[in-house]
Amino acid sequence: MTDAQDGYIYKAIANALEGNNPVGLVLGEDYPDHPVPKEGSNENHRRPYAVLDFFRVTDLWKENIMTGNNLVKVWRVRFEKINLDERSWWAPISASENAQTNVQPPTRQCGICSQVSKEIFTAGWMCLNHTCTNHFTMTRDMAVAVNDLTYTKEFLDQRTRVQCEIPEEWTRLQTHLSADDENHGTEKAAHGGFHCVFCGCCSRRIYWNKLICENPKCKVEEPADMKVLPERILAAELAGFNERMLKKNSTVNAGMPQPHWDPLACALNWSFPISSHTFTAGNYAGVRQYFLPKPGGGIAGSFTLIPSNDVVNRAENGPDALFRQLESKDIKLKRNPAAVRGNKMEGLTRHYQRNFGANYKFGVQVDSEGFAEAPPPVLFSVHRLDWVKSVSISQARGWALSNRQTYDGISEPVGDFNELLALGFMEDDSINFHDDGESELGPAVAALSLGSPSVMSFRPKYGKGRDGQFAAYGLPASTAAKKKYPSVLEVPFRHGDMMVMHGKEIQQFYEHAVVPQGMRRFSMTCRTIELSTLSEDERADALVKGAMPADCSMYVYRGE
Numbered sequence: 001m002t003d004a005q006d007g008y009i010y011k012a013i014a015n016a017l018e019g020n021n022p023v024g025l026v027l028g029e030d031y032p033d034h035p036v037p038k039e040g041s042n043e044n045h046r047r048p049y050a051v052l053d054f055f056r057v058t059d060l061w062k063e064n065i066m067t068g069n070n071l072v073k074v075w076r077v078r079f080e081k082i083n084l085d086e087r088s089w090w091a092p093i094s095a096s097e098n099a100q101t102n103v104q105p106p107t108r109q110c111g112i113c114s115q116v117s118k119e120i121f122t123a124g125w126m127c128l129n130h131t132c133t134n135h136f137t138m139t140r141d142m143a144v145a146v147n148d149l150t151y152t153k154e155f156l157d158q159r160t161r162v163q164c165e166i167p168e169e170w171t172r173l174q175t176h177l178s179a180d181d182e183n184h185g186t187e188k189a190a191h192g193g194f195h196c197v198f199c200g201c202c203s204r205r206i207y208w209n210k211l212i213c214e215n216p217k218c219k220v221e222e223p224a225d226m227k228v229l230p231e232r233i234l235a236a237e238l239a240g241f242n243e244r245m246l247k248k249n250s251t252v253n254a255g256m257p258q259p260h261w262d263p264l265a266c267a268l269n270w271s272f273p274i275s276s277h278t279f280t281a282g283n284y285a286g287v288r289q290y291f292l293p294k295p296g297g298g299i300a301g302s303f304t305l306i307p308s309n310d311v312v313n314r315a316e317n318g319p320d321a322l323f324r325q326l327e328s329k330d331i332k333l334k335r336n337p338a339a340v341r342g343n344k345m346e347g348l349t350r351h352y353q354r355n356f357g358a359n360y361k362f363g364v365q366v367d368s369e370g371f372a373e374a375p376p377p378v379l380f381s382v383h384r385l386d387w388v389k390s391v392s393i394s395q396a397r398g399w400a401l402s403n404r405q406t407y408d409g410i411s412e413p414v415g416d417f418n419e420l421l422a423l424g425f426m427e428d429d430s431i432n433f434h435d436d437g438e439s440e441l442g443p444a445v446a447a448l449s450l451g452s453p454s455v456m457s458f459r460p461k462y463g464k465g466r467d468g469q470f471a472a473y474g475l476p477a478s479t480a481a482k483k484k485y486p487s488v489l490e491v492p493f494r495h496g497d498m499m500v501m502h503g504k505e506i507q508q509f510y511e512h513a514v515v516p517q518g519m520r521r522f523s524m525t526c527r528t529i530e531l532s533t534l535s536e537d538e539r540a541d542a543l544v545k546g547a548m549p550a551d552c553s554m555y556v557y558r559g560e
């Protein structure tokens with residue numbers, strides 16, 4: 001390996017050597033001639049990988065090699081299979097049945113560094129301590145080109161019986177998911193990836209509803225085995241969630257009664273001045289509106305949580321129906337590259353996305369489909385969120401004016417929502433702290449939560465010149481060790497609930513995160529892409545994609 005000493009591959013191997021930790025070895029496509037086990041393979045496909053076994057690291061040393069005219073130093077690793085009692089499937093037929101444990105390469109002590117090294121080359125002994133001035137130095141009688149060095153039989157054949165525990169708990173990647181009572185297709189195990197039943201290749205699960213083999217020579221596509229999540233699982237998730245939140249709330253908020261707060265919401269720092277009030281809107285009682293302060297006084301923005309209830313959830317085209325529609329329809333949710341796009345090390349987002357309406361450019365590149373082509377759950381959601389946005393903003397402005405608060409949100413123009421980002425979360429997925437502060441966005445963001453409950457948190461931003469800005473509100477000033485502020489507000493965000501963030505400054509001064517606590521959750525989030533910020537071409541595209549279909553009367557929502 002060419003990894004530097006602070007590289008993660010080197011560190012992992014060095015740790016395994018030091019801790020005598022087992023390492024599972026899989027040969028990848030860089031070894032085109034490796035043998036392939038016949039069992040279960042389809043003869044029409046060459047497997048691009050082969051699973052070997054568990055090994056332990058016995059030696060880690062540095063060698064010099066010539067690449068072109070350059071002498072380069074590379075790390076070498078020697079592995080030994082742990083289970084010496086079972087014949088390896090890749091062993092040549094001519095190999096003996098039993099591993100020889102009496103073979104040892106000779107060793108010699110270096111006259112310069114005094115470190116003992118094995119004699120690993122047929123050409124003779126060399127010091128393998130890479131920090132020694134004598135490292136990898138050949139004597140005159142060894143005269144052989146570095147690239148022609150070969151390892152001794154003793155070094156290759158050495159086998160040692162050493163206690164090294166092979167993990168009992170390790171799971172093979174699924175081939176597909178059986179949709180039985182225990183398995184619904186969004187369990188954690190289903191998310192890690194799968195191995196193709198045709199070519200055996202390991203692939204990432206990129207799509208919500210289907211499994212596509214990433215081996216370019218195979219590309220077999222199968223529907224993911226998804227099953228409707230039973231009501232009893234959702235009810236159990238909610239009961240557990242309420243209990244946990246209540247417990248945390250009674251500890252964190254003890255002795256701090258807040259009449260306008262959701263009974264499950266937590267203020268995690270009572271000196272931090274978050275104002276709040278409660279109101280009723282349509283069929284929603286107990287709507288909570290929180291005002292997050294700006295450093296130096298005034299309000300950065302408002303956050304409104306509109307809690308749902310059974311009447312709302314069960315209404316025609318209400319949250320229950322929308323959740324079931326999203327479960328059964330393919331709205332083309334997929335994971336998209338979030339880091340080193342297109343590279344071998346490409347990292348995908350943990351959750352699944354699809355954009356509708358105008359393009360929304362954020363850290364992740366997500367395809368967008370016009371509202372005219374969007375499925376009904378998307379259009380029902382946009383109309384619900386448009387209603388809740390208007391209600392929340394007029395309440396926030398009224399409260400700020402009557403309480404004589406400085407708040408840019410009072411006068412910031414707010415356009416219609418012309419974009420909806422649908423997110424799908426499987427078990428253990430979440431969205432980490434971030435802001436929705438892209439320069440193209442209007443001052444309001446609203447979301448509808450469907451399915452498993454989640455916790456939404458806010459924390460003031462740290463760094464980028466903001467260190468200590470919130471010190472007057474009781475938050476710690478900058479320390480070298482702690483580079484993040486803690487959350488100041490945590491609220492329950494459950495099935496059918498909606499939320500609205502309002503005020504551009506809320507995105508400048510705060511970050512939010514959402515952590516679902518269950519098996520399956522959808523979030524439908526609307527924003528306004530401000531046309532004045534776009535190029536001519538982008539504006540034309542946003543106007544077409546963000547336009548609602550001609551007759552939308554069936555989608556209109558007024559808080560029923």
Ligand SMILES: O=C(O)CCC(=O)C(=O)O
Nearest residue numbers: 423431436447514523525
């Ligand atoms: O999951 C959610 O409900 C909100 C997602 C979110 O934070 C965002 O889209 O910016």
